[in-house]
Amino acid sequence: MPTPTYTPLANLTLSVAAGTIAITDISQGYRDLIIVVTSKLSSGSSQTNVNIAFNGDTASNYERTTLFGDGTTTGGSNNADRTWAVLNNNTNWVMDVFDYSATDKAKTALTRTSNSVQRRYTIGRWNSTAAITSVSFTSSTTFAIGSTVAIYGVSA
Amino acid sequence: MTMELISSVNPGGVNSVTFSSIPQTGADLILMVTGRSGDSTTSPFYVEFNGVTTGYTYLTFKTTGSTEQSSSGTTGYIGNLVPSTYTIGTFCNTQTLIPAYTGSLGKTWSSDSVQENNATASDVLSIAGNSTLTAAITSLRVFAGGTTVFHSATIISLYMVTAGTGGATIS
Numbered sequence: 124m125p126t127p128t129y130t131p132l133a134n135l136t137l138s139v140a141a142g143t144i145a146i147t148d149i150s151q152g153y154r155d156l157i158i159v160v161t162s163k164l165s166s167g168s169s170q171t172n173v174n175i176a177f178n179g180d181t182a183s184n185y186e187r188t189t190l191f192g193d194g195t196t197t198g199g200s201n202n203a204d205r206t207w208a209v210l211n212n213n214t215n216w217v218m219d220v221f222d223y224s225a226t227d228k229a230k231t232a233l234t235r236t237s238n239s240v241q242r243r244y245t246i247g248r249w250n251s252t253a254a255i256t257s258v259s260f261t262s263s264t265t266f267a268i269g270s271t272v273a274i275y276g277v278s279a
Numbered sequence: 280m281t282m283e284l285i286s287s288v289n290p291g292g293v294n295s296v297t298f299s300s301i302p303q304t305g306a307d308l309i310l311m312v313t314g315r316s317g318d319s320t321t322s323p324f325y326v327e328f329n330g331v332t333t334g335y336t337y338l339t340f341k342t343t344g345s346t347e348q349s350s351s352g353t354t355g356y357i358g359n360l361v362p363s364t365y366t367i368g369t370f371c372n373t374q375t376l377i378p379a380y381t382g383s384l385g386k387t388w389s390s391d392s393v394q395e396n397n398a399t400a401s402d403v404l405s406i407a408g409n410s411t412l413t414a415a416i417t418s419l420r421v422f423a424g425g426t427t428v429f430h431s432a433t434i435i436s437l438y439m440v441t442a443g444t445g446g447a448t449i450s
Contacts, residue, residue: 129281132446134306136382150446159307161379161387192340192349192405213409215378215387237389237407242340242349244405271379272449273306273442275281 129157134273140165140265144272147257149223153276156220158258162270163212170240171264173208173216175247177230177255181205187247193240207234207247210262214238223255230255281441282309291431292317295422298437301380303415305439308377310421313370315430316360321394322427325355326375326408327420328386334411341404356406358392360423363430365396370432381415 132150149156164171175185188201208216216236223230229250236243260266283305290296301308316322327335338351358373373392380386390406421435429435 129440130446131281131306131441131443133444133449134442135449136379144449146447146449148448152446159376159378161382161384163384190340192338192347194338194349194351197340197347197349213385213387215376215389217376217378217389235389235391235405237387237409239336239407239409240338242338242389242405242407244340267384269383271306271382271384273378273440274447274449275440276446 128278130276132274132276134271137266137268137270140268142265143259143261144266145257145259146274149256150276151224151254154222154279155277156223157275157277158218159273160260161215162210162266163214164210165265165267167264168212170209170211171262172206173210173260173262174205175207176205176259177249177251178253178257180251184250185247187245189243189245191241191243207232207245208236208260209238209241209243210264211238211240220255226252226254228252281443283439283441285437285439287434287436290429290433290435292428294426294428295420296435297418297420299418301417301419302439303381304441306379306442307440308380309438309440310375310377311436311438312358312373314360314373314433315370316362316423317428317430318362319364320362322360323356323424324358324360325422326357326388327355327422328410328412328416329414329418331412335408337406337408339404339406341402343402355408357388357390358404359394361394361396369396377416383413386410386412386416
């Protein structure tokens, strides 16, 4: 008998604009997490960075490598930062967080972002062996009303 | 089971298929295409929501194994069907995510696709798509460019990812 997987854990539609979206009290009963976000800028038109924080950690424990296409050129970069997604008008991103409840390894994630100016892949690493119990996304421009967040657990 | 099959079709010999009366109880839609063209040239294919023919934009990120490219356009582009001249048994394999399809924001899609012909061609294509449609998606049309028809071996499946609660808190 196949094991049911891709279990929905929670979802939310923002009723007010917010600078931070926080996912807390994450169940520890799965192997991986998949987080799906749709959003847009609540004002303005300039793309803004979205910084991630696991377990509330905003210290210098993150690094990432990014590849992107912007409709004309392709590029890539790597930095020791928490900018694992970007927000623009009509944005979605899907983040796969691997082995999030393990306590013997640093955590890695793959984020695929789509919006009106980029298709972007970011591979990120959080240098902590702590099990992930919360994830937050923070943008300098608020996430608009109507933004959606869904989180799923993938069974081993 | 949280990824539910809405419908799967074999559109061989036709130019388009339409999934209508899409349930409004899900969080996301996932469109899976294993496709070949009925024509001898590589054929783009597209999505269209609710019968709306305008308001679509996309940009791509593609690698051929030796070069990377990026382009943009104003259609519901989601991938390329491999031509009928490619080796039998080779396909484009495309997964398109349409998140929050019942939401109030402009609809978006993300498409990841490969097209291959054994060792002679291998493309990876990723697409970010936007639509100005803010209404819930109730129907979805998948169609090939121009008068191209889908090869008889093509399979197009639409899935719905259901939402749920109880495993985390979002605020």
